[in-house]
Amino acid sequence: MSQGQHSIGDSANGRGGKPHGEALADDMLEGAEQIGAFMGLKPRQVYHLQDKLPVFQIGAKLFARKSTIVRWIAEQEGRAAQ
Numbered sequence: 001m002s003q004g005q006h007s008i009g010d011s012a013n014g015r016g017g018k019p020h021g022e023a024l025a026d027d028m029l030e031g032a033e034q035i036g037a038f039m040g041l042k043p044r045q046v047y048h049l050q051d052k053l054p055v056f057q058i059g060a061k062l063f064a065r066k067s068t069i070v071r072w073i074a075e076q077e078g079r080a081a082q
Helices: 020-027 031-039 043-048 066-081
Strands: 028-030 056-058 061-065
Touching: 020 028, 028 031, 028 066, 031 043, 031 061, 031 066, 061 066
Parallel strands: none
Antiparallel strands: 028 061, 056 061
């Protein structure tokens, strides 16, 4: 195997953590239902606020990363405190 290639099960970051694909799957929310449950919103509210929330759309389905939502909320809190 050449340098830079990883076999299945190798850590993508080289530090013994989860492979990149598993970490991404754990961080991903799929659909307004999952996003709403994570944020304490109803799915309809997620659709209504999708232009303001850190979500992206693939086809008709919404997606978001948990880590991005947490960071976005912290940024909103920081702006409100100013």
